[in-house]
Amino acid sequence: MRNIFIIVKKEIRQILRDKLMMLIIFVMPTLQLLILPLAATFEMKEIKMYVVDFDNSPTSRDLINKFSSSPFYNIVGSAYSHRQAEANIISNKADFVLEIPANMERELQTLGAAKVQFVVNAINGMVAGLINGYSTAIIADFNSEIRTELTGGKYTNQLRAPTYSYWFNPQLDYKTYMIPGILIMMVSIIGLFLTAMNMVREKEIGTIEQINVTPIRKYEFIIGKSLPFCLIGLVVLTLGLLLAMLIYDVPVLGSIWLIYGVAMVYLFAVLGIGLFISAISDTQQQAMFVAWFFVMIFILISGLFTPSESMPDWLKGINTVNPIYYGIKMIRMVMLKGASFYDILPELKAVAIYGVCAMSLAVRAYRKRV
Amino acid sequence: MTAGTSIYAKNLTKKFGNFTAVNTISFEVKKGEIFGFLGANGAGKTTAMRMLTGLLKPTSGEATVCGYNVFTHGEQIKKHIGYMSQRFSLYEDLTVAENIEFYGGIYGLRRNDIKQRSHELYDRIDLGHARNSLISAIPLGWRQKLAFMVSILHQPEIVFLDEPTGGVDPITRRQFWDLIYETANKGITVFVTTHYMDEAEYCGRVSIMTNGIIAAMGHPQELKQQYGVATMNEVFIKIARQ
Numbered sequence: 165m166r167n168i169f170i171i172v173k174k175e176i177r178q179i180l181r182d183k184l185m186m187l188i189i190f191v192m193p194t195l196q197l198l199i200l201p202l203a204a205t206f207e208m209k210e211i212k213m214y215v216v217d218f219d220n221s222p223t224s225r226d227l228i229n230k231f232s233s234s235p236f237y238n239i240v241g242s243a244y245s246h247r248q249a250e251a252n253i254i255s256n257k258a259d260f261v262l263e264i265p266a267n268m269e270r271e272l273q274t275l276g277a278a279k280v281q282f283v284v285n286a287i288n289g290m291v292a293g294l295i296n297g298y299s300t301a302i303i304a305d306f307n308s309e310i311r312t313e314l315t316g317g318k319y320t321n322q323l324r325a326p327t328y329s330y331w332f333n334p335q336l337d338y339k340t341y342m343i344p345g346i347l348i349m350m351v352s353i354i355g356l357f358l359t360a361m362n363m364v365r366e367k368e369i370g371t372i373e374q375i376n377v378t379p380i381r382k383y384e385f386i387i388g389k390s391l392p393f394c395l396i397g398l399v400v401l402t403l404g405l406l407l408a409m410l411i412y413d414v415p416v417l418g419s420i421w422l423i424y425g426v427a428m429v430y431l432f433a434v435l436g437i438g439l440f441i442s443a444i445s446d447t448q449q450q451a452m453f454v455a456w457f458f459v460m461i462f463i464l465i466s467g468l469f470t471p472s473e474s475m476p477d478w479l480k481g482i483n484t485v486n487p488i489y490y491g492i493k494m495i496r497m498v499m500l501k502g503a504s505f506y507d508i509l510p511e512l513k514a515v516a517i518y519g520v521c522a523m524s525l526a527v528r529a530y531r532k533r534v
Numbered sequence: 535m536t537a538g539t540s541i542y543a544k545n546l547t548k549k550f551g552n553f554t555a556v557n558t559i560s561f562e563v564k565k566g567e568i569f570g571f572l573g574a575n576g577a578g579k580t581t582a583m584r585m586l587t588g589l590l591k592p593t594s595g596e597a598t599v600c601g602y603n604v605f606t607h608g609e610q611i612k613k614h615i616g617y618m619s620q621r622f623s624l625y626e627d628l629t630v631a632e633n634i635e636f637y638g639g640i641y642g643l644r645r646n647d648i649k650q651r652s653h654e655l656y657d658r659i660d661l662g663h664a665r666n667s668l669i670s671a672i673p674l675g676w677r678q679k680l681a682f683m684v685s686i687l688h689q690p691e692i693v694f695l696d697e698p699t700g701g702v703d704p705i706t707r708r709q710f711w712d713l714i715y716e717t718a719n720k721g722i723t724v725f726v727t728t729h730y731m732d733e734a735e736y737c738g739r740v741s742i743m744t745n746g747i748i749a750a751m752g753h754p755q756e757l758k759q760q761y762g763v764a765t766m767n768e769v770f771i772k773i774a775r776q
Contacts, residue, residue, distance in 0.1 A: 170639040178627050370621030377587050377617040377694075378640045379609060533591055533608055 167380055171388025175362075179392060188358070193350045193400045197407045200346050201339045209235070211295055214258035215242040216249045221269035223310065227280070230306050231262065236298055249283065259285045260295050272310065343414045344499045345468040347404040348491040351427065352434050353459060355397045359438030360455040362389060363530070364445045376532045386527045390435040397431040398424065417502030425505075426494050426512065433487045433515050436522025443529035462488040490515045540565045540692050540723040541586060546595035548581050555581040557746035558595065563725060563739075565691075568718050570737030571727040574774060577743040579727040580620065580696055586725070587617050587694050600691045613641075616685035616693035616722075620700065624681055626670040630661060633669060634684060641688035648687075655683045659713075675706035682713055692723040699730060711736050731767040740766070742773050749773045 179185050213231060217224050231237045240258055243249060252258040261283040271278040282299055286292035366372040375385065405423070408414040416423070438455065445451035465472065465479055466488040472480065483489040490511045497503035505512075541563040548556040556578040563569045573579045584590035586599050588608030597604045600614040617623075624633045631652065638648040656662035659679045664672050672680075678698060686693050695714075699707045711733065718724050718738075726737070734740050734754060741751040750757055750773055754766055761769045 166642075167640060170636060174625070174628065174632070174636045177632060178625065181627050369626075370619065371623060371625055373589070373619045373621065374617065374623035374637075375640075376589055377612055377615070377619075378637070379613040379642075380640050533589060 167384040168388045168391070171380075171385060172391045175389060175392040176395075179396070185358075188354065189396055189400060190403065193354070193403055194407065196350055197343070197346060197404055198411070201342050201412060211237050211298070212240045212257065212259045213237045214249050214252050214261045215239060216244065216246060216261060216263040217242065218244065218266040219264045219268040223269040223272060224264045226310075227264065227303075227306055228262070230302055231299075234298070234302060253283060253285050256285070259291070260299065262299070339412050340414050340500065341496070342468075343408045343412055344495040345466075345492045347401060347408065348430070348488060348495050349463055349468060350404055351397045351401050351431065352462075352488055352491065354400050355393055355431055355434040356438045356441075356455050356459055357452075358396065359390065359393050359435045360441040360445070360451040361448050362393070363439060363442035364448050364451045367446065368448060382530050382532060383527050386439055386523065386530060389439060390432070390523070393435050393438075394428065394431045397434075398427060401427050414499065416499050418498035418504070422498050422505055422508075423495065426491075426498065426508065429512060429516050429519060430487065430491045430494070433519035433522055434491075436519055436526050437487070439526035440522055440529055443526055443531075462486045465489070466492050468492055484514075485518075487515055487518050490518075538565045539563070540567075541569075541597075541599050541725065543582075543586070543597040544595060546582070546585060546597050547593050548578075548585055548590065549593045554746050556585070556592075559743070559746075559748045561741055561748065561751060563692075563723055565723055566718055566721045568714060568724045568726065568736070568738045570734050570740035571725060571743070572729065572731070572734055572740055572770065573727075573743035574729065578746040579743055582743070583694055583696055583725070583727060586611075587615060588612050614691045616688065616690040618681050618685040618693070618695050618698050620696040622677070622681070624669045624677065624684065627668060629666050629668055630672070630680060631665045633680075634687065637684050638687050643688055651687055655680075655687070659683060675702050675709075678702055679706070679710060679713065682710065686717055686722060689720075690722065692725060693717065695724065695726040697727055697729070699728065699733065707733070731765065731770050734766040734770075742770060744774060744776075749776070 215228055215231075217228065228239075232239050237260075241252065246263065249258070249261040249263065253261060261281075263281040263283065265279065265281070268278040268280065280303070282296065284292045284295050284299075363372070366375070401424070405416070405420075409416065437458065441451050441454045441458075445454065461482075465475065465483055466486055467473075467483075468488070472483055472489060475483075494503075494508045494511045494515075497508055501507075539562050541561075543562075544560045545558040546556060546560070547554065547558050559578075559582060571579050571583065581590065585592045585604060586597060588599075588604060588611045591608075592604060599611045602610045602614070604611065625636070628636065634652045634655065635648055638651070643651070652665075653662075656665060659676070661672075661676060661680060664676070669677060669680075682693075682695065682698060685695075699710055702710065707730070714724055714726065714736075726733075728734065737754065739751070739753055740757065741748045742757075743749065750760075750769070752760070754769075757769050758764065758766065761772050763769055763772065
């Protein structure tokens with residue numbers, strides 16, 4: 165126990181003396197939290213819309229107004245040629261073209277139905293889906309209006325829009341959803357990288373050899389190395405939580421103690437991976453690349469940016485050994501749903517087992533004797 | 535192996551794949567002796583020393599250090615020895631006092647012992663004024679003397695020095711050897727590798743390694759007579775040419 169304390173003290177002294185480290189701990193997470201939530205937006209604003217109105221009737225103008233009055237659409241031009249509209253899509257000047265055929269108004273009045281055409285730039289499938297969704301909603305809204313108008317108010321009461329209530333994120337604010345995940349990402353990156361670089365740095369400088377001839381035990385060394393970084397992880401988390409609450413108004417429905425408890429267990433696993441990487445690497449460069457490889461894959465499949473439920477089964481399989489997946493799931497549940505200890509117990513157990521395995525591997529991989 | 539033996543090696547061998555770095559070396563070092571381990575670069579000195587300090591597992595042979603078998607009790611050995619490596623072993627981003635506190639602590643010294651011994655250390659090598667300086671800020675010669683003093687802070691039975699005076703000026707080297715003599719007089723066995731042949735003259739006994747084997751061993755005076763030359767340098771060149 166005393167040896168662990170001695171190592172922790174030494175590590176903390178070294179960390180506090182390293183000015184770059186202070187930047188990494190305090191400035192990096194702040195910038196990440198200020199920038200990333202705005203970049204990882206799932207909303208589509210400022211859709212560049214192009215209008216081709218062959219009908220040019222009061223009804224067609226009403227429809228166009230409906231779009232232009234929506235905050236999501238920005239009409240960038242109009243023409244009377246299908247080809248010109250297409251050219252605008254090709255040159256990326258427009259994301260979306262609404263084409264209204266001639267005689268739309270007349271067909272509506274005589275046949276009771278008419279068609280309009282959407283052309284959507286689908287380079288980014290997700291964006292195209294959103295545009296399509298928004299546009300269809302506007303058309304539906306427009307439909308119910310003209311139905312009222314055409315039938316002289318006869319059917320107004322027949323169609324009643326269902327009322328929605330969105331649970332756990334009533335404003336459907338994507339930031340509320342993203343920020344807990346980003347907090348976990350920040351803590352993981354800092355924890356994994358700092359530990360991955362730490363032990364191998366002693367190898368490069370040569371001090372590890374001196375450590376290796378001391379009677380210090382391997383587990384004492386590994387635990388002594390991980391505790392200071394656990395502390396750093398919790399400092400980063402605190403900073404992140406404060407920013408999340410103050411700047412983005414993200415709710416913290418669950419117990420704050422549970423969040424810290426989860427974070428500690430989670431960090432134990434992440435730091436174990438970092439120290440394992442450090443123990444098997446010979447240079448900081450190697451450690452860096454290996455750490456990058458894992459962080460990239462783990463974050464991309466974790467469900468931070470895209471729902472992990474819709475990934476292929478084999479990828480879901482990889483997620484069962486992805487600590488970030490569990491971390492993000494747990495923190496979202498606790499922060500946004502107010503989940504209790506028992507609600508997240510399965511994930512917490514998985515991460516705890518993970519941590520024990522990763523730490524044991526790190527202890528095994530660290531060789532005092534070659 | 536007798537009671538006064540602190541290091542005992544018989545047919546100690548280390549192979550790396552097909553390469554035999556240390557080939558069946560045998561020797562004994564008595565308690566309180568200054569044993570010089572000489573050889574050109576790549577002769578196998580460092581490999582031999584790493585086996586004796588428990589850093590490297592020998593391939594075959596037998597060896598005991600402080601009475602502990604190097605094959606089975608490597609971690610026990612570590613409690614009883616001090617070690618100063620070729621590469622720099624103190625933390626440059628810690629102060630002199632913090633390094634002493636760290637290494638003293640790891641060897642289980644109590645806070646009061648550390649305090650008292652670091653005062654003795656400061657007085658002996660005149661470093662008290664720099665106790666709160668970072669290691670990176672003090673000159674190399676002082677760092678080496680400090681590293682040596684730190685390696686014997688816990689009063690080990692044996693101290694292993696791997697080319698401790700590399701890159702150090704002659705005056706500091708002389709002072710360094712004064713420290714080594716004092717250490718040996720306290721009964722601590724000194725096992726030192728070097729390739730400065732003038733330093734070999736200071737040793738009680740030396741062994742000269744070439745290509746993984748011990749080519750010659752004895753008191754410097756005996757070796758000089760045996761080879762009919764005036765200095766250890768000439769002894770070394772004669773052996774190296776064989």
